[in-house]
Amino acid sequence: MKDAAARPPKSRKDRGSVSTHLEKNVRAIACLEENAMAARSAADRLSDALTRVAGSATCVALHAIGFTVWIGVNVGLVPGVAPFDPYPFSFLTLVVSLEAIFLAIFVLMSQNRAARLADRRAHLDLQIDLLAERELTAALHMLRALCLKQQVALDRIGTDVNDLLEETNVEELASDLDRKLPA
Numbered sequence: 001m002k003d004a005a006a007r008p009p010k011s012r013k014d015r016g017s018v019s020t021h022l023e024k025n026v027r028a029i030a031c032l033e034e035n036a037m038a039a040r041s042a043a044d045r046l047s048d049a050l051t052r053v054a055g056s057a058t059c060v061a062l063h064a065i066g067f068t069v070w071i072g073v074n075v076g077l078v079p080g081v082a083p084f085d086p087y088p089f090s091f092l093t094l095v096v097s098l099e100a101i102f103l104a105i106f107v108l109m110s111q112n113r114a115a116r117l118a119d120r121r122a123h124l125d126l127q128i129d130l131l132a133e134r135e136l137t138a139a140l141h142m143l144r145a146l147c148l149k150q151q152v153a154l155d156r157i158g159t160d161v162n163d164l165l166e167e168t169n170v171e172e173l174a175s176d177l178d179r180k181l182p183a
Helices: 002-006 020-038 042-054 057-074 090-149 159-164 170-180
Strands: none
Touching: 042 057, 042 090, 057 090, 090 159
8 A cells, every 4th residue: 555655646637637626617618608609699600600711711712713714704815705894804893892891791790799708708707806816815814814823923924915915996906007008
C-alpha cells in the first residue's frame, strides 16, 4: 500500500475527462448555446445560412467563374452563343447590385442577432463576476475573523486587504471608468 501513497495522483487526462464541476459548466454553456440557436426565428436561420454560404471560399470561386463566363459570353468569346448583355454589362451590374443589397441585409441581420447574444453573454458574465466579488469579500471577512480569533498579526497584511474587505460599489466604479476612459 505504501507504493500507492508514493504515486502521484492521476491527471485529468489519465482519468479520461475533465472534473465534474467543469463538465457541469461545459454542459450548462452548451445548453445555453443550444437554446439560443433553437430560439432563432426563421428569418434569423435563413440569414445565418446565407451569410455562412456567402462567406465561403466556394462562393467566391463560383462568383469568379460565373463572372468570367458571363463576360466571356457577352464579349463574343464563346462561339455559337449570342451575347445577351453586351459591354458595359448593364444586366450583370443590376444582378450584382441586387445581390449585394440583399446580402448586406442578411449579414446585418446575422450581426444584429450575434450582437444581442454577445450582450446577453456580457450581462451573464457581469452577474457572475459581481456574485464572485461578493463571495470573495465574504470569504475575506471570514478569514480576517479567523486570524483575529487565532491572534495572527494583521499588521503585516497591508492595506490592500483592508480595501478588498469593502464591497465594490458598481455604480461608482462605472462612473469612474466613464470619466477616465477615452471617449
